[in-house]
Amino acid sequence: MSRTRTSIVDIARAAGVSKSTVSLVLQKSPLVSESTREKVNAHIVELGYIYNRGAASLRQSKSKIVGIVVNDLTNSFFAELAVGMDMVVQSAGYVQFLAHSGESVDRQREVIASMRENGIAGLILSPARGTEPNDIKALVESGIPVVVVVRNLPGVKVSTLLSDNYAGAKAAVRHLVGLGHRRIAFMGGFQDTAVFGERLRGYRNALADVGIPVDERFIIHSAPSRAGGVIALERLMVLTGRPTAALCLNDAVAFGVCDGLRANGLEPGKSFAIIGFDDVIEAKTAVPALTTVSVDPQGMGQRAAQLLLKQINSGQRDQESIITSVRLVVRQSCGASVKQSEEMA
């Protein structure tokens, strides 16, 4: 059990001052004289006092805790996103409840409820597939700032931070067209996520722009994972008039497609051009290095956290929607001539 931890009054007693004074030195108030400040601090270290932030939060009814819930931590895109948030949250003197919903809306509901009971000052949510506005309505109505990232959540008045999926996909397809491809597939993902919709729209419009009709058979659904990519490629292989290139929903799918190509004796980047989306760390070192639309998940995480903290500190609840721009990073998997230069910057 251990005896009760030493509190502010213990050190007040030891230093011969009042608890109010101790509280003042803890919050570095200029009101307290230099001499007593030193005396108090000495006793603080001597008694091994540790601040009870919970008690403070209770009194001030505001906490230094933010909640982060992420749909899939095992996907390195989201892991990096979380790391980016972690960096700014910690540096701002906050701690984070970080939970993994595993794409389950039920679990997501549970953890949000739990975080609420624990008094979070704000929430960053990368929503699970199938999340409904209702799932966070109570939260936002109670005045707690919420930032939705990566996946859009239409119908709820809340700040969002999304990447420019449409423009990214469009640029990628345009690049493939420029390399001479005409039969281009779109691989991976399911209908029900906003990300999928936006990237697919970019794909369609890019083709439309250059007058290539979309062959619906070339849009191949699969789980948005490496394993899903393998499966998607199997389905692609049996098509007549098989595509010569593909834009993949994300890098994980792209890697899976590469795996699948090799298993079929094809060489990614030579016999088949591939472009991914996200630019996860492995994209650069993989063989062939993956041409991909760079989203900079870590940077996105940072910006999301900054946005949330800004809202927490300012008390303003008006929604803000940020679309972060993306850029195509040409490496080897698309079969373009290898330029090292653009990686230098």
Next chain:
Amino acid sequence: MSRTRTSIVDIARAAGVSKSTVSLVLQKSPLVSESTREKVNAHIVELGYIYNRGAASLRQSKSKIVGIVVNDLTNSFFAELAVGMDMVVQSAGYVQFLAHSGESVDRQREVIASMRENGIAGLILSPARGTEPNDIKALVESGIPVVVVVRNLPGVKVSTLLSDNYAGAKAAVRHLVGLGHRRIAFMGGFQDTAVFGERLRGYRNALADVGIPVDERFIIHSAPSRAGGVIALERLMVLTGRPTAALCLNDAVAFGVCDGLRANGLEPGKSFAIIGFDDVIEAKTAVPALTTVSVDPQGMGQRAAQLLLKQINSGQRDQESIITSVRLVVRQSCGASVKQSEEMA
């Protein structure tokens, strides 16, 4: 801002009972009559009351929060570890502060201090490289249960959960020897982590057992990442009497080595045998599928969390050291004849 959130006394007033009674129904006490329970619950939902766990923690001086700090969330091994912990922690009605130390002991110290102020009931630590016993001594001395995972931390009396690195490495090398290899490298990692030491020891002893002398040039250090694997392979390529096989520190390095081999025109699994360590998700779907020592990170995370919760609930602080067993999963990257069977179980 919003008006102060509704508290237990608000609903007490509304229901015409005392706050004590409300508290009793919240904790599902059998003391309160069925009729009042219903009445109170009705007002709870009506007023949209949400429990203030912070206040409760203050009163009872015990919390439902555990701390988890992980050295590198962007490594999928650790991400999966975290997900495993998340599962059991959430299910037990706890929430977790989950922080990423990024292998920085300073940051690690900071977050542990911060978690302590926030009143965690226990801590699971996957230590950053260079962590010293002192970094957690204060914590354990204050009576808070700590479980150290994955990397050993000698010199501190604390529960640990490690995988059997020695046996795993030994089995892997034995397998390579059985396939006829005699010049076997050990690739990736730095001296200063316990994991490295244990796996290397397994490697050495396996070779010793069959009478193959260790060629120190074949032990190639590098960052324990995919990029590190690429670099390690470059160093290996220039050796005279070049090895024909390698055990890699972990799967990330192994993938990097595969990348490097391809870049050098060699085919992993045919011209060079590779075995990894950890069995991250991608190991199964990669091409060639990675032969690796399966550690089951998610399972480890679960067990670590269970161990911690057991200690929290029982109040016993005696240390417990668990070594989880590992098994060699033979796939294609080692060049053995492909057996599908062992994947079935």
Next chain:
DNA sequence: TGACGTAATTGGAACGTTCCAATTATATGG
């Protein structure tokens, strides 16, 4: 020395719970 202004310190209430001891309501037996 007394009055006054500023600097430093302090007591006590409050935050939202839990828990104990005490009280009140209800049932049971004679």
Next chain:
DNA sequence: CCATATAATTGGAACGTTCCAATTACGTCA
């Protein structure tokens, strides 16, 4: 109808802070 046991309910103190109003200490000026 009283005594008594049991079931329900309750008031108030406590947890460790913050914050306000109030107090005390100290120098300065007339």
